[in-house]
Amino acid sequence: MRKVNKFAIWAFALSSLLLSSCVTKVKENQSQPTVSINPLPVKFGDPYVLLASDGMYYMYGTGGGAVDGFSVYSSPDLVNWKDEGQVYRGNIEGSWAVANFWAPEVYERNGKFYMLFSADWKVNPTKELENFRIGVAVADKPTGPFKELSSAPLFDPGYPVIDGNLIDTEDGRTFLYYSRCCYKNPVESEIAEQAKKEGKFDEIEESWIYGIEVKPDLTGVIGEPILLLRPPVKLDDKQSEWESRSVTTGEVNRRWSEGPYTFKKGDTYYMMYSANYFGGKNYAVGYATSKNPLGPFIKSPDNPVLEKNIEKGGIVTGTGHNSATWSKDGKQMYCIYHGRTEKTGNERVVFIDKMGVDEDGRLYVEGPTTAPE
Numbered sequence: 001m002r003k004v005n006k007f008a009i010w011a012f013a014l015s016s017l018l019l020s021s022c023v024t025k026v027k028e029n030q031s032q033p034t035v036s037i038n039p040l041p042v043k044f045g046d047p048y049v050l051l052a053s054d055g056m057y058y059m060y061g062t063g064g065g066a067v068d069g070f071s072v073y074s075s076p077d078l079v080n081w082k083d084e085g086q087v088y089r090g091n092i093e094g095s096w097a098v099a100n101f102w103a104p105e106v107y108e109r110n111g112k113f114y115m116l117f118s119a120d121w122k123v124n125p126t127k128e129l130e131n132f133r134i135g136v137a138v139a140d141k142p143t144g145p146f147k148e149l150s151s152a153p154l155f156d157p158g159y160p161v162i163d164g165n166l167i168d169t170e171d172g173r174t175f176l177y178y179s180r181c182c183y184k185n186p187v188e189s190e191i192a193e194q195a196k197k198e199g200k201f202d203e204i205e206e207s208w209i210y211g212i213e214v215k216p217d218l219t220g221v222i223g224e225p226i227l228l229l230r231p232p233v234k235l236d237d238k239q240s241e242w243e244s245r246s247v248t249t250g251e252v253n254r255r256w257s258e259g260p261y262t263f264k265k266g267d268t269y270y271m272m273y274s275a276n277y278f279g280g281k282n283y284a285v286g287y288a289t290s291k292n293p294l295g296p297f298i299k300s301p302d303n304p305v306l307e308k309n310i311e312k313g314g315i316v317t318g319t320g321h322n323s324a325t326w327s328k329d330g331k332q333m334y335c336i337y338h339g340r341t342e343k344t345g346n347e348r349v350v351f352i353d354k355m356g357v358d359e360d361g362r363l364y365v366e367g368p369t370t371a372p373e
Contacts, residue, residue, distance in 0.1 A: 037079065037371050038351045038352065038353070038367075038368065038369050038370045038371060039316075039339065039341065039344065039349040039350060039351050039370065040081065040349065040350040040351070040352065041349070042059065042061070042064065042073060042081060042349060042350040043063055043064055043065070043347055043348065043349055044059065044060075044061025044062060044063055044064045044338060044348065044349070044350050045061060045062040045063055045102075045278075045321065045338045045348040046061050046062045046102060046103040046104075046163075046259065046321040046338065047059055047060070047061040047321075047322075047323060047336045047337065047338055047350045048060050048061065048103075048104060048105045048106065048323040048336070049078075049323055049324075049325040049334075049336045050106045050107070050108065050113075050142060050325070051325050051326060051328070052108055052113075052142050053108060054142075055076070055328065056074050056075065056076060056142070057074065057075045057076070057077075057078055057325065058072050058073070058074050058075075058084075058106065058142040058143070059072065059073045059074075059075070059081065059336070059350070060072050060087075060104040060105065060106055060115070061104065061338070061350070062101070062102045062103055062104070062348075063348070065086075066086045066088075066089075066101070067086065067089065068089050068090050068091040068092075068099070068101060069086055069087075069088040069089035069090050069091075069101050070086065070087060070088045070101060070104045070115070070117065070146075071083070071084070071085055071086045071087060072084045072085075072087045072142065072143060072144070074142075074143070078325075078334065078352060084143045085143075086144075087139070087143055087144030087145060087146055088104070088115060088117070088137050088139075088144060088145065088146035090119055090148070094148075094151055095122075095148055095151075096119075096121055096122055096123075096133075096135060096148065096150070096151055096152050096153055097117075097119030097120065097121070097122070097133075097135060097148070097153075098119065098120050098121070098122045099119065099120040100118075100119055100120045100132065101117060101118070101119045102117070102118040102119065102132075102162055102163075103117065103118050103162060103163045103164070103259070103321070104116070104117040105117070105164065105165060105166070105323070106142060107166055108142070112138055112139070112140065113138065113139045113140070113141065113142050113146070114136055114137070114138050114149075114218055115136065115137040115138070115139070115146045116134060116135075116136055116154075116164040116165070116166060116176075116218075117134070117135060117136075117137065117164070118132050118133070118134055118135075118161070118162040118163060118164065119132065119133070119135065120132055120133075121133040121153055121156075123152075128160070128183070128184075129183065130160040130181050130183035131160055132160040132161060132162050132181060133153035133154070133155075133156060133160070133161060134153055134154050134155075134161055134162070134164040134176075134178055135148060135149070135150070135152075135153045135154055136148070136149040136150070136154055136218045136219075137149060149218065149219065150219065154176075154214070154218065154219075154220065154221065155212075155220060155221045157180070157210075157225055159180055159181070159183075159184070159185070160180070160181040160183050161178045161179065161180055161181065161210075162178065162179050162181060162258065163178055163179040163258050163259050163260060163321070164176055164177070164178045165177045165178070165260045165261055165262055166214070167262045167263070167264070167269070167293060169293055172216065173213060173216075173293075174213065174214050174215070174216055174218070175211055175212070175213055175214065175262075175293045175294065176211065176212050176213075176214045176221070177209060177210070177211050177228070177260040177262055177271065178209070178210055178212075178260070179207050179208070179209050179210075179256075179257065179258035179259065179260065180207055180208045180209075180210060181207055182205035182206055182207045182254040182255075182256065183205065184205070185205050185206055185207070185208075186203040186204065186205050186206075187204060187205070187206045187230075187231075187255075189204065189231070189232070189233040189234075190233065190234050190235040191204065191231070191232070191233075191235060191240060191244045191247060191248075191255070192204040192247075194235065194248075195247050195248070195253070200247065200248075200250050200253075201247065201253035202253075203253065204247055204253050204254065204255060205253065205254045205255075206230060206231050206254065206255045206256070206257070207254070207255075207256045207257055207258050208227055208229065208230040208257055209227075209228050209229040209230070209257045209258070209260050209271075209273060210225040210226060210227055210228060211225065211226050211228050211293065211294045211295065212224065212225045212226065213294075226294050226295065228271070228288075228294070228295045228296075228297050229257045229260075229271070229273055229288060229297055229299070230257055231243050231244065231255040231256070231257055231275065232244070238301055239286070239299050239303060242275065242276075242284060242286070242303060242304050242307070243255060243257075243275040243276065243286070244276075245276050245282035245284075246276040246277040246280055246282055249282065251276075251277050251280050251282065252277050252280070254277065255275070255276070256274065256275055256276060256277065256278065257273055257274075257275060258273065258274050258275075258278070258321070259272075259273060259274040259320060259321035259322065260272070260273050261273075261322055261323050261324060262293075263324060265357050265361075266361075267291060268289050268290070268291060268361060269289065269290045269291070269292070269293055269297075270287055270288075270289055270357070270363055271287060271288050271289070271290070271297055272285055272286070272287045272305075272322055272324070272363070273285070273286060273287065273288070274320035274321050274322070275304070275320075276320075278318075278320065278321065279318075279346070280317075280318060281308055281310070281317035281318055281340075282307075282308065282317075282318075283308075283317075283318045283319060283320035283321075284304040284306060284307035284308070284319060284320060285304055285305055285306035285307070285319065285320055285322055285337065285365070286299060286300065286303030286304045286305060287299075287300050287303065287305060287363050288300065289361070300362070300363065302362055302363075302364075305363055305364060305365050306319050306320070306322070306335065306337065306365045306367060306368065307319055308339075308368075309368055314368065314370065315341045315342055315343075315370055316339045316340070316341055316351070316368040316370060317339065317340050317341075318338070318339050318340040318348070319337055319338075319339040319351070319367075319368050320337060320338065320339075321337060321338060322335050322336060322337035323335075323336050323337075324336065324355065332354065332356075333354070333355050333356050333357075334352055334353065334354060334355060335352070335353050335354070335355040335365045335367065336350065336351070336352050337350075337351055337353075337367075338350055338351070339351050339368055341370070351367060351368055351369070353365055353366050353367030353368065353369055354366040354367075355367075
């Protein structure tokens with residue numbers, strides 16, 4: 001793919017305007033946003049934004065022109081982005097990762113930068129079509145170069161896994177959340193029974209989200225994985241309709257719980273997750289909450305909190321695999337996710353919208369928004 005050159009996404013030069021968020025600009029005497037800049041001209045899937053200690057934002061993602069690895073963009077304000085080029089490359093001598101480099105997330109820890117990512121593991125004696133594992137690479141700077149921390153993945157659960165996400169707790173422990181792939185995981189459910197009766201699919205495979213404690217230095221895991229989230233089993237489950245659209249519309253014989261992003265507010269852990277086919281229009285985001293990092297997590301009745309808007313007169317589909325970041329003063333939270341429009345076609349591009357948790361503890365995303373054409 002062609003590398004994206006350095007550029008400014010765009011910003012107003014009028015002195016009477018000030019930046020109020022990554023997706024809006026407002027006059028000093030106004031309280032409502034006036035202009036949206038979505039989608040960004042950044043061709044990432046699975047975007048992740050780090051606000052580093054140097055005061056800069058760094059965006060990592062799947063694709064974006066990187067070869068067997070990942071590239072990064074930097075920004076002082078979430079509006080103007082600079083392409084910093086490729087920061088990690090696998091599929092080289094000594095690398096455990098050989099193909100399908102997905103979903104990088106970068107964490108600043110003890111003066112170093114640690115990249116969590118998914119890729120195909122070269123150890124594949126049974127020649128599985130999906131052989132994904134999660135690994136770690138480390139760098140001295142957020143712009144790399146990142147070098148693999150080990151010649152092997154972080155752990156091997158015995159099935160393909162993607163979409164690693166970390167959270168640190170107040171007592172010094174670190175937890176990893178990840179998605180078990182749909183591959184070779186057929187599941188019986190009322191949704192699967194209905195699809196078979198209607199002649200859509202003979203079986204339905206599912207991906208599930210697990211959690212596990214990891215060593216603080218990210219060199220291994222502690223204990224065994226715990227199942228945290230999965231698609232609904234019953235048709236009358238309130239989550240069933242939106243989480244099963246890829247199946248009920250005949251799109252594909254799989255249901256997903258993937259792309260976990262977890263943060264804590266007060267005494268509550270919020271896990272955002274994506275459901276439905278990542279390559280389709282029904283990809284959407286929900287969330288679940290827990291008082292403990294390893295659950296149980298309870299899905300919100302407000303789900304989905306982010307989904308396509310074409311039925312409401314909008315132009316966005318396939319919204320999902322989000323991360324989140326904050327304004328530099330810590331007052332405003334933002335949701336970073338990928339989506340598609342008619343203009344971008346099958347190419348995933350980045351959106352950034354305001355999000356938050358209200359006084360009743362309910363998570364919301366003010367999106368998808370798009371700039372006037």
